[in-house]
Amino acid sequence: MVTTRTAVAAIGAAAAIALALSACSSSPGSEPGAELDPDRAVELDFAWWGDATRGALYEEAIAVFNEEYPNITIRQQFQSWADYWTARNTEAAGSSLPDVLAVDAGHAVMYGQQGQLLDLTTQIGVNLDVSEVQESLLQSAAVGEAQYGVPIGTNSLGLLYNTALLDEFGIAPPEEGYTWEDYADFVSEISAAGAAQDPPVYGSADFTGNMQMFSLWLTQQDIAPYRDNEIAYTREHVIEFLRLGEQLRGEGVFTPQETLAQLQVPAFNVGVEAATINWASSLGGAITDLGSDDIGLMLPPSGPQGPHMSSGISIALAASANTTEPDAAAIFIDFLINSPEVGEIFGTTRGVPATASQRDGVVVEEGSVDARVLDYAATVEAVATGTPAEEFESFSSIEAEWIRLGQELQYGNITIEEFADTYFTYVDTL
Numbered sequence: 001m002v003t004t005r006t007a008v009a010a011i012g013a014a015a016a017i018a019l020a021l022s023a024c025s026s027s028p029g030s031e032p033g034a035e036l037d038p039d040r041a042v043e044l045d046f047a048w049w050g051d052a053t054r055g056a057l058y059e060e061a062i063a064v065f066n067e068e069y070p071n072i073t074i075r076q077q078f079q080s081w082a083d084y085w086t087a088r089n090t091e092a093a094g095s096s097l098p099d100v101l102a103v104d105a106g107h108a109v110m111y112g113q114q115g116q117l118l119d120l121t122t123q124i125g126v127n128l129d130v131s132e133v134q135e136s137l138l139q140s141a142a143v144g145e146a147q148y149g150v151p152i153g154t155n156s157l158g159l160l161y162n163t164a165l166l167d168e169f170g171i172a173p174p175e176e177g178y179t180w181e182d183y184a185d186f187v188s189e190i191s192a193a194g195a196a197q198d199p200p201v202y203g204s205a206d207f208t209g210n211m212q213m214f215s216l217w218l219t220q221q222d223i224a225p226y227r228d229n230e231i232a233y234t235r236e237h238v239i240e241f242l243r244l245g246e247q248l249r250g251e252g253v254f255t256p257q258e259t260l261a262q263l264q265v266p267a268f269n270v271g272v273e274a275a276t277i278n279w280a281s282s283l284g285g286a287i288t289d290l291g292s293d294d295i296g297l298m299l300p301p302s303g304p305q306g307p308h309m310s311s312g313i314s315i316a317l318a319a320s321a322n323t324t325e326p327d328a329a330a331i332f333i334d335f336l337i338n339s340p341e342v343g344e345i346f347g348t349t350r351g352v353p354a355t356a357s358q359r360d361g362v363v364v365e366e367g368s369v370d371a372r373v374l375d376y377a378a379t380v381e382a383v384a385t386g387t388p389a390e391e392f393e394s395f396s397s398i399e400a401e402w403i404r405l406g407q408e409l410q411y412g413n414i415t416i417e418e419f420a421d422t423y424f425t426y427v428d429t430l
Contacts, residue, residue, distance in 0.1 A: 033126030034327055038071055042328045046076045048102035048315075049084035053288075057345050064341045065332065072328050085396065092116045097320040099329050103149050105313045106395035108141035112148030113393050118319040119146040123330035129338055132355035141316045149316035152337055153351030155279045156311045156380040157216060157300050159183075160286060164294040165201060165274040169193035173296055180217065180244050180301040183207075190274045191253045202255040204275045205267060208245040209406025211399045213277060213300075217241050219310075220303025226392040231427060238420040242409070249410055257410050265289055280376045281314055281351045284369040293369075297376050299383070309380045314351025348373040394430045401426045 036042070048058070055078055062074045077098070079087055085107070091097045097116055111117045124130055130138060130150055141149030161173050171193060174186050187203030194201025207213045215225045218241075224232050248254055255267050268276040269289035277300050278286075287293050299307050317336060319329040336342055343353050343361025347370040353359045364371045392398070405423055408414045414422070 031122070031326075033123040033128070033330060036072075036127070036327045036331060038069075041071050041073070042325050043073045043075060044100055044323075044325060044328055044332060045098040046074050046100045046332070047084070047088070047098040048076070048078050049081050050078050051080070053285075054078070054349065057349070060345050061336065061339075061342050064339070064345075065335050068335075069328075069331065072332065074332065095322055097322070099323040099325060100317060100319055100332055102152075102315050103141070103318045104396075105140040105149070105316065106392065106399070108149030108316050108318055109143055109393050110396060111318070112141075112143050112146060116321055117148040118321050118323060118326055118329070119148065120150060120319065120330065120333075121145065121147045123326065127327050127330035128334045132338070132357060134354070137313055137354060140313050141318075149313075149318040150333055150337055151313045151316045151354040153281070153314045153348075153353050154311040154377070155281050155314035155351040156309060156377065157212060157277055158280045158297050158376060158380075159275060159277050159300050160268060160283065161275040161296045161298075162268070162271065162273075162290070162294065163296050164292060165194070165271065166190070169274075173298065174301075176299075177302055177306075180303070183301040184244060184248055187275065188248060188251070188253050194274065199272065201271065202267070202273050203253060204255065204273050204277070205260060206245050206249060206254040206406060206410050207277055208242050209403060209410065210277070211402040214238070214241050214402070216300065216308075217244075217303060220305050220308040222305050222308075226395075229393050231392065231398075235420045235424055238423060239416055242416045242419060246416065249412075254410065257407050279314065279351070280373050280380075281348055283373055284347075284349055287369060297372060299379065306385070307383045308385050310384050311352070311377065311380055313354075352377045397430060398423075398427060 048054070055076070058076055062076070065074070066072070078084070088097065088101065088107070092111055092114065095116065097111070103111065108117065120128060124147065128150070130147075133151055137151045137154065138147060141147070141151065159174070163173075166173060169190065171186075171189055174182055178186075190201065190203035194203075218225050218233055218237065223237065226232055245254070255273055259272065260267055263270065263272070266276065266278070266282070266286070267273040268278070269286045271290060280297060283295065283297055286295055299309065302308075317333045319326060319333065323329050338355050338357050340357055340361030343358035344363055347362050352374060353362065362370055362374070364374060401423060405414065405419045409416070409419050
């Protein structure tokens, strides 16, 4: 079936009418927050992304929660990152999101705009305390005056590198202040040295296929990616960024897509890659998977304006607009963002805790993963040059399209110019 722009407009108008009619009826989430009857049994569905290791930590945290709220039963579910959003998008289409769910900033904005999330301002000061969360972080998960998500933690991009492999190859990590061109040379040197290994070791995957890298690169050019929910970069910016990896793609330097598709964990975590730009909170998982703490962590490449770093939301918590238990949902969210016991249980595996109360709960041993992530957060803070970038309502959609086109580009199925043209054609449909 072909859907014309006129049809899309009609569908949008019909949806707006439906939303307006539904707003006339009252739902539990639209009422002001109230104290929860401690004798009334409540059940909440809670969804998040991750693995069984994170699941065990949540089980431990929920057990602590139930010591104070034995009347609230938490039924949790989790999926991998990609499967998680497939499941949530399906639920959102049917207005059946879980009572409480983990979101990133982009999905908090998108689902909030769609009327799928509870405006938590009705709960703030009643069942939810956000007084210790930075205002800029709260705004990243808000639309206007509506607060659709509350950050659990913050995170920053960093370069992780396998020191054991670099030592074996006789390659030094980049020097402070290195550029994107320097990073490309570094990756090329690793891949050349690792070609004789069985299996081969690569420098990294194609970093231009990661939209977070593109956003970082833009801010380093003093370009805000989004303004007032509009894309502020151009086709020329996309092409310029993609050209950073053009020669490396042609020479087969990057980890092949065929190899990446066969892996169940990040390629860096199993020694297929000797370097990767990833979130600092991924350090612990990499150490666990590799069975070695020989991993360095440093700032990512710099642009003309320097590193131009800032910390953003790693994970936020939200509640469904259709939950029948908004008060209990807010109580559970409050516990997960403020409890020192939760800070002790999770450490920095969900990013640096967003509240001082929870940061104080993190047990920091010298040289531990938590200590290194917190030290890195302090490094980022020292060079921070701005607040987190504005969120774009359809970021999750354009990010998925960017990833798809990046894979096609590395397979050699499209050119850089075709990538840019197809990408902006897609953006125009949103």
